[in-house]
Amino acid sequence: MASEPAIQLSGVTKRYPGVVANRDVELTVQSGEVHAIVGENGAGKSTLVKIIYGMIRPDEGTVRIRGRETHFKTPKDAIDSGIGMVHQHFMLADNLTVLENIILGSEPRKGMEIDFRSASDRIREIGEKYGLNLDPSVKVEKLSVGERQRVEILKVLYRGARILILDEPTAVLVPQEVDDLFASIRDLKTEGETVIFISHKLDEVLAIADSITVMRMGQTVATTTPSQVDSRQLAELMIGSELPTPETRESTVQDQVVLDVSGLSLVTETGRQVLRDISFQIRRGEIVGIAGVEGNGQGPLVDSLIGLEQVATGRMILNGDDDLVDDEARDRRMKGMGLIPEDRHRQGLLLSSPLWENAALGHQYGAPFAKGPWIDKRGARRQTEAIIARFGVKTPGPDILATALSGGNQQKLVVGREIMADPAVLIAAQPTRGIDIGAQAAVWEELKTARANGMAILLISADLDELIGLSDTIYVLFEGEFVARLDPNEVTPEVLGSYMTGARSGAAS
């Protein structure tokens, strides 16, 4: 069994214009082990995994599966060779059952009909073997995030995978669900399956992996085992230097309330109540953090605050006397609400436009981007150059198309344009998502500086360390309601996690 490695990559290179891809990647995954691939966002983990899974073809180098050189053209080739992948974002149909989701695309047939019975039996069999117990007849929409992930893993096993790739499997899970996932991974290993575990969370990697390959800037820089390194050393291997922290030390919170939200509720057009009686205040120089598992109302909260959703009830008082609830997004922008959107590509950028137009987006109503009814191109370019200089956006100039920048540089531009506009209230939704540690540290620094200068900031983040480190107050959002108000100085990620899943509730501080 141990003679041939399950996967062996040598000299694999993939070039792309504009992004760090893979350069001379060496990777050996032994059969039956849990092999972690760690690295910062943008270090080339995704490219590497896509090469193994047949989604991308390498420019150079060889890929061997169980000793045989392979040239996958599509993921189907990889699946046929017994490789399965669980994507970070689940690909499940909510209105189908677990069973239907699992067999979708490879339905067992009996004559003209789908043989649900044998499929159901096999799923139970696989579930018992690997400790992935799920009722096949339940609809996926009823399942929690952790259970959905189990469906994805079952799906891959059902298709005969012996090598499983888990891409950032813990990114969407709360700490308790992570424990369940790890139990399943250990069961898989016991049954002799090979697991490739992609992550940038080092404690998890050290807890579950048999061996670890570290990637940095598209290269594999080290292969080690949990017994040889601690998390600090691993982090230094990953970034090649000291680890930055999000922590803010002294409080800069002042008395003056900048934004006073009370009784904010939102019912969607379909009649679902997505926000219920949300009340909070942000003072000058304060960062208020919102914790919550994704999909518990963060999106509607941001949309309601910035004016993209019409709020049914509630008040939103800016600077003591101005109720913004009936204002349009544009008026709120002009009155001093800034937004770093959660998804910069969807809500923050015009990818096919030059940087100076992107810098103007959201601020196209006045100086320095406009004069009267006209866009002031010179003023806009000057402001863009100022953003580029202050926020270290790496670009040849303000006329480059936004799509040409790396994700981290795009994010710096978005963060820069919002902070430079000096809003009264800045809503920062996932401000460091998908950017590398260097850019992350820069964004943290800028948020801290803005806070010190008196900006009121609402921080919504899935990164609990970031949330605890930066916030002055944390609210937990669960099913559209604030279930707890916590003091970041006293709370741990575990406690926060238990509130986020609804296991605990009530104000504690």
Place this chain on the structure above:
Amino acid sequence: MRRSKLLTSVLAPLIAIFISFAIASIVLLVVDIDPLTAYQAMWTFGTSTESLVSMVNRAIPLFVSALAVAVGFKMGLFNIGVEGAYLLAALVAAYFGALFVLPSVLHVFAILLIGMAVGAIWNGLAGWLKVKRGVHEVISTIMLNFIGFSLSAYLFLEHFQQEREGLIVATSAIPASGWIPSLNPVLAWFGVEPRAGTELHGFLIIAIVLGVIYHYLVNRSRFGFDLRASGINPSAAHASGVNPKRMVVATMVISGAMAGLVGMSTLLGFTHRYVQDFPSGFGFTGIAVALLGRNHPVGIAFGALLFGFLERSSIILDLENVPREIVTIFFGVVVLAVVIVYEVVARYATRRAVAAAARATAELEEAPAA
């Protein structure tokens, strides 16, 4: 940057036209006609003074129509309703324009305003339906075209027609104060004197002004910024404070107002009244011209002139025993070729721009920190 822009804006249409000629030649060869003879006949006939004037006259309504379509395209709205809007606008403007007399320039502007108002209401309806009821503008504008045709026919035949001179059915003539004079005197300054009966429409001036207004509105104004942002990324535009519903209505109203002017060169420069066989089809051809010109006023002008030239010069083909339909094929092929070639060239140019930015960024990364 500059070079890649030049590449897409000049090279791409040239390649597309070359491809179109190649395909048209193959079609001609298949039906046993020497393409060179046909092209030569078209060129000789098409470049006479009278033909060139006719080419420009034909290009004017196409240019205006394409601008109307392009405004919609810029924010991702596909206005197919220019056709119905301009026919209705021309009829209503012709009827009301004949009812009063004003000093000459004022009279012309009054008629233009009526046309713009009718077009704006007609296409604005489609915008309103999209915002209020979620009806896709392609569906609603197609339907509004049918309604517009029927409504025009009804209004014309039952209420607006005034005269019967033999077989001609028409509204009463607009008084001379509402006419736009021809530009032949201007041509004369340059020593160009076309034969009698050939007149360069004075509406050309208004069309050029429209092109300039379009450019400033779309590319220089705050409104245009919101418009383009909504076209490129509606979610991002919304988050930046653009009200998407108001934008849809405003764009359809502007597009419709421009559409209302499409028939005006014919009406005020040539027929001076709405006739039963008032020229139709400009609204649909305008879509092709907008595609050809990539929503840029200069590109649209060239596209409109090309279509005008082909239309005019194809007249000679009958005399050469060449089926005129070859020009229709050419129209279709040139639009398809332009769309495809632009896409290919634009991707190539974007790739190069991205690569150049990546190189520049890499140099910045390697440079020691200050």
